[in-house]
Amino acid sequence: YSLVSREVIADSLEVVSAGMNHDGLIAVGGCDKNMPGCVMAMARLNIPSIFIYGGSILPGIGPAGEDIDIVSIFEAVGRNQAGTLDKKGVHKIECEACPGAGSCGGMYTANTMSSAIEAMGLSLPYGASNPAVSAAKEREAFLAGKQVVQLVKDNIRPRDIITRKSLENAYTFVLSLGGSTNALLHLMAIAKEAQVEWTLADFDRIGAKVPHLADLKPGGRYVMHDLHKVGGTPPVLKALLDAGFLHGDCITCTGKTLAENLKDVDTIYKNPKQDVVRPLNNPLHASGHIVVLHGNLAPDGAVAKIAGLKSSKITGPAKVFDGEEACFHAIQERQIKAGDVVVIRGEGPVGGPGMREMLSVTAALVGQGLGDSIGLITDGRFSGGTHGLVVGHVSPEAWVGGPIALINTGETITIDAEAKIVKVHLDDAELQKRKAAWKTPAPREKAGVLAKYAKCVKSASEGAVTY
Structure with missing residues (x-):
């Protein structure tokens, strides 16, 4: 139900706000799906709006x-x-592990999306880095209430703020911080609601030039609270702006441009004691830590995260599982060995239904010491907390006859994140023969919200939107 809830949240906000004929909107979100769901609704309604992130948990x-x-x-x-x-x-x-209120503390999906939304201009400065339990978050909430009234007076609307340029700013910030692959799904969905053309190719284009700077979990050492302690999100945005990575002329919910918001902010590098954010001339990765892959296993694309990897390439025998539970059982039985390429299929938007996150699987593999020595491919998603050589969002998914449905255990698979390739070592003729013999599975859900979702959801390569 996780990704499904994004659509339910967006639809619910639309129904209530449009039904009540609101003049403006403040949405408060604090975890993975309600943040993009809120912003999707804001863009759909297009009434003056501000998003408030509930804030990150302390470690x-x-x-x-x-x-x-x-x-x-x-x-x-x-x-x-x-x-x-x-x-x-x-x-x-x-x-x-969880000492109080707030979203998960690393650069997982919640902090990824809060950072994207701040860079996009729909939340107030420091909104992404102010902790949940802090006076700063209380002040932010108070100021948001005043500012949304001003937005109504000035008639500044979400589609004035969510533009192609501001989406580029959002994804640039995600890459610089080492954010989650889920950002690609959510930013595509937000772009659709804002009526902005956006595809996987745009992510690939931006990723080729933006450095990964922040040493944040899951691939690094720190959490969002550590970034807050050394200045927060605006000083990082200022460094990116000064280096020419951001569009400073984008209007934001303050009524000012991004450049105007950052005018009196020192860059993160003014703090000589901080080591949360690496220098621009010595990044963790010279280009984006998220890469879009293609190949005969993912003709419409797939997504990999390479932050913290010891190796970005593997060729090995497939261990194929239909569903997360079967794979998790095999891990418990110690059936996965170094050099294997684990394939989990039937977990896409239609097949799940709902495109579950494979966090239990990837965390168990890391716990067994296999995180750096195996590959993993799925038509499902990964939690922002996942790390290792993992490829998700494989499109087309297995349930609609994508090539991932056609492979067998023991066949050789290559993942090469540097070359942006994911492929099975079979020729086209063999894959076409298997596709001709393949039959569409019966729906897993016959009634209810999951059945409705499976009938209308689009591919992960389109953001898994429902219209």
């Missing part, structure tokens, strides 16, 4: 005094299965 304290977060729990389960952590250790991490 927990691990057994050795280290910072831990929600993903630490999933990885602890894998360590327990591998015999390197006992149940008491798992329980201690479970008790400490």
Whole structure:
């Protein structure tokens, strides 16, 4: 139901706000799907609007005094299965990982989207980095209430703010921070609601030139609270603007342009003690950490995240699973070995239905010490907390007869993130023969919201929108 909820949230806001004939709108969101859902509704309604991010959680304290977060729990389960952590250790991490209110603390999907929305101009400056439990977040909420009234007076609307240029700003910021692959799905959906043409090729174009700068989890060391402590999001935006990566002339919900908002902000590099954000001349990656791949397994595209990887290429035998549960069981039984390429299919927007995140699988693999030595391909999604050589959003998906439906365990697969290729070592004639023999599976859901979703949802390569 996770991705499905994005559409339900957008539709619900539309129904209530349009039904009540609101003059303006403030939406408060605090996790993965309600943020894009809120912004989709804002763009659809096109009434003066401001988004308030509920804010990020503070880190927990691990057994050795280290910072831990929600993903630490999933990885602890894998360590327990591998015999390197006992149940008491798992329980201690479970008790400490989430110490209070707020969205997951790393540069996972929630903080990715809050950062994208701030760079896009639909939330106030510092909105993405102000912690959930802070006086700064309270002040932000108060100011948003005043500012939305001014937006109504000035008749500044979401489609004035959400433009091709501001979407480029949003994705540029996502790349610089090491954000989640889910941003691609959500930004495409937001673009559609704002009536802006946007495709996977746009992400690929921007990714080729934007450096990955922030050393944030899951691929790095820090969480959003650490970025807040060294200045927050605007100083990073200022550094990107000064370096020519952002469009400063985009109007924002302050009524000013992005450049005007940042005029009196020092760049992050004015703080000599911080090491959360790397220098522009010494980035973590010289170009984007998210890459769009194509090949005979993904003719319409797939998405990989290469932050924190020791290797961006693997060729190995496929271990094919129909669904996440079958794969997770195999991991528990220690059936996955170094060098394997795990394939999880039937998890796309139609097949799921709902395109689930494979976090339990990837975290278990990391916990067993396999995160750097296997590849994983799926027509589903990945949590923003996922790391490793993983390829998601494979399109077309298995349930509609995409090539991922046609492969078998033992066949050789190559993932090459540098060359942007994902392929099975079979010729076109063999794939065409298998496609001719393939039959459409019966729907998994016969009634209810999932059945409705499966009938109308589009491909992941189009943002998994429903119209």
